[in-house]
Amino acid sequence: MSDGNDYNRRKFIKNAALGAALASGASKLSADETPASVIPDSWKKPGSPFSNYGQPRTDRSSPIRWISNNQVVPGDGVSWSPLHELEGTITPNGLHFERHHNGVPDIDASQWELKIAGLTQRALGFSLDVLRRFPMRSKVAFIECGGNSNAIYRRNPVQAACGYIHGLVSCAEWTGVSLGRLLEEAGVQRSGKWVIVDSLDAAGVTISLPIEKAMDDVIVALYQNGEPLRSEHGYPARLLVPGWEGIVNIKWLGSITVSDRPVMSKFDTVSYTDLHANGIAERFSFEMKVKSVITSPSPGQTLKGTGFQEISGLAWTGNGMISRVEVSTDGGASWREAALQEPVLNKALTRFRLPWSWENTNAVLQSRAYDQSGNVQPTRAMLLKQKGSNAYYHNNAITSWAVAETGAVSHVYV
Amino acid sequence: MLLCYLLVASAVEAQSSLARELAPLERLQVENHIYADGQGLPVGSGTAQQGLTLYANLCASCHGNRGQGGSALELVGDRALLDSEFPDRGIAVYWPYAPTLYEYVRRSMPPDKPYSLSVDEVYSVVAFLLQINGLLADAEITVDKKFLSRLEMPNKNGFITSDR
Numbered sequence: 088m089s090d091g092n093d094y095n096r097r098k099f100i101k102n103a104a105l106g107a108a109l110a111s112g113a114s115k116l117s118a119d120e121t122p123a124s125v126i127p128d129s130w131k132k133p134g135s136p137f138s139n140y141g142q143p144r145t146d147r148s149s150p151i152r153w154i155s156n157n158q159v160v161p162g163d164g165v166s167w168s169p170l171h172e173l174e175g176t177i178t179p180n181g182l183h184f185e186r187h188h189n190g191v192p193d194i195d196a197s198q199w200e201l202k203i204a205g206l207t208q209r210a211l212g213f214s215l216d217v218l219r220r221f222p223m224r225s226k227v228a229f230i231e232c233g234g235n236s237n238a239i240y241r242r243n244p245v246q247a248a249c250g251y252i253h254g255l256v257s258c259a260e261w262t263g264v265s266l267g268r269l270l271e272e273a274g275v276q277r278s279g280k281w282v283i284v285d286s287l288d289a290a291g292v293t294i295s296l297p298i299e300k301a302m303d304d305v306i307v308a309l310y311q312n313g314e315p316l317r318s319e320h321g322y323p324a325r326l327l328v329p330g331w332e333g334i335v336n337i338k339w340l341g342s343i344t345v346s347d348r349p350v351m352s353k354f355d356t357v358s359y360t361d362l363h364a365n366g367i368a369e370r371f372s373f374e375m376k377v378k379s380v381i382t383s384p385s386p387g388q389t390l391k392g393t394g395f396q397e398i399s400g401l402a403w404t405g406n407g408m409i410s411r412v413e414v415s416t417d418g419g420a421s422w423r424e425a426a427l428q429e430p431v432l433n434k435a436l437t438r439f440r441l442p443w444s445w446e447n448t449n450a451v452l453q454s455r456a457y458d459q460s461g462n463v464q465p466t467r468a469m470l471l472k473q474k475g476s477n478a479y480y481h482n483n484a485i486t487s488w489a490v491a492e493t494g495a496v497s498h499v500y501v
Numbered sequence: 502m503l504l505c506y507l508l509v510a511s512a513v514e515a516q517s518s519l520a521r522e523l524a525p526l527e528r529l530q531v532e533n534h535i536y537a538d539g540q541g542l543p544v545g546s547g548t549a550q551q552g553l554t555l556y557a558n559l560c561a562s563c564h565g566n567r568g569q570g571g572s573a574l575e576l577v578g579d580r581a582l583l584d585s586e587f588p589d590r591g592i593a594v595y596w597p598y599a600p601t602l603y604e605y606v607r608r609s610m611p612p613d614k615p616y617s618l619s620v621d622e623v624y625s626v627v628a629f630l631l632q633i634n635g636l637l638a639d640a641e642i643t644v645d646k647k648f649l650s651r652l653e654m655p656n657k658n659g660f661i662t663s664d665r
Binding site for chain 2: 157158159160162163188189200202203204205209210211212213214217220221240241242272283289290291293342344346348350351352353356357360361362364365366367368369370371372373475476477
């Protein structure tokens with residue numbers, strides 16, 4: 088055992104002994120003689136009043152999203168979820184990542200309807216009140232932007248906190264009505280093979296989804312983590328398309344048109360298409376592949392003292408459930424299996440943990456996730472070989488964090 | 502009697518919905534998409550010559566004078582860069598369908614005033630974009646539904662569809 092850990096252990100034993108002595112009444116100090124200096128301030132005055140809606144603390148330790156946006160079109164950009172400052176698997180609504188193409192629209196829900204038309208028996212308008220009368224279901228699911236982690240394609244490792252490299256992924260419990268149920272209500276004709284989904288935003292976001300997915304597990308979500316959607320997450324309704332890239336999880340849902348073919352919008356054909364090394368691009372590459380990242384320790388953090396550290400991170404896959412996560416502390420030379428924290432849910436973030444003892448030595452931390460279909464997260468070299476360095480989307484490569492002798496953590500390629 | 506009641510009940514269930522049936526015009530508005538083959542493009546036209554001024558006033562500040570060098574994505578790209586670390590996704594280099602250009606300009610541009618252009622203005626801007634991409638023989642050519650539907654884009658076959 089290291090000196091540092093031994094010190095902590097001895098301190099713990101000493102304090103425990105003191106506590107036991109006080110509890111047994113061995114101390115000669117009576118309650119009235121307790122020095123004022125050791126009475127917590129919070130014991131001596133009433134606390135703050137109730138609040139209608141709780142707010143996070145506003146001191147410097149309170150996590151925030153970082154915003155990267157277009158200076159000329161400020162509503163075009165992203166805000167990153169600070170994964171390195173969060174724990175567990177559910178992202179607080181105020182810290183769920185955002186990707187907007189032209190700002191957050193303010194939709195008047197009293198005038199709003201979700202309209203379903205196209206190759207249907209009848210064209211229907213569902214008001215918010217009507218939607219709420221349908222059977223509801225909840226699903227804990229991650230949403231990940233197709234462009235998340237694209238810094239890993241770059242020639243040199245970007246030095247930024249984990250959340251500002253990988254934080255275009257978040258996870259929430261989404262509640263709403265099955266899209267398949269609403270499409271059945273309208274009656275999909277046999278020639279209906281795709282749905283064209285229109286957002287009400289000022290960027291004219293429109294995408295095409297295959298009817299099989301639309302009828303499968305897609306939810307018209309009205310609630311996020313129990314509360315009505317916030318404007319930035321699509322109020323009054325958005326699509327949750329479990330496991331598929333963020334762009335198809337349309338916010339500010341306007342209409343759904345059943346069609347015999349995709350519309351081939353700019354978002355279907357130009358953005359969110361995967362350019363390969365040979366100059367050919369792949370479109371409708373919807374599924375987000377198996378991936379993981381260590382959130383602690385991670386860049387910008389410094390290990391505080393040798394000895395026990397917990398390595399902790401997040402794993403997810405658009406293809407079912409995470410089955411296994413391995414962690415390396417020597418840059419991939421050897422691996423140990425991490426514990427998966429329950430519950431491990433389908434198409435949701437999974438927390439993994441591994442105890443580790445650090446002894447002031449250089450280390451390179453990596454995590455490697457597997458999903459239930461046997462897919463495994465590739466190394467960066469394998470991904471670049473497969474996709475080419477001209478790629479932009481769908482980067483699920485293993486990430487490497489170097490720990491220096493000083494305890495400082497940085498982003499490296501190995 | 503019971504059979505009769507059940508028949509009525511199931512008929513009612515099959516026909517009534519909690520949702521509101523859309524009026525024919527509302528239905529058309531929802532279905533008003535512009536497809537890759539030009540279906541849905543409106544009646545109207547424009548030329549690159551007419552588009553030049555619109556582009557200069559509304560687009561150049563972000564996209565550069567001739568589709569390059571601005572803060573926004575390149576509109577004119579270099580095909581040789583497609584396999585480079587920073588590939589261009591210019592119109593001639595990347596966009597597979599010309600009608601999509603109309604649809605995107607109409608709905609999304611300019612970002613501070615989407616939906617502000619008339620049909621003829623959108624056709625004119627699209628004509629100018631085609632011209633600076635070398636896809637228009639001359640600036641006088643009338644660009645309309647027929648023209649955009651028939652225009653074969655250079656990267657039309659540059660895509661594969663993902664297996665799912």
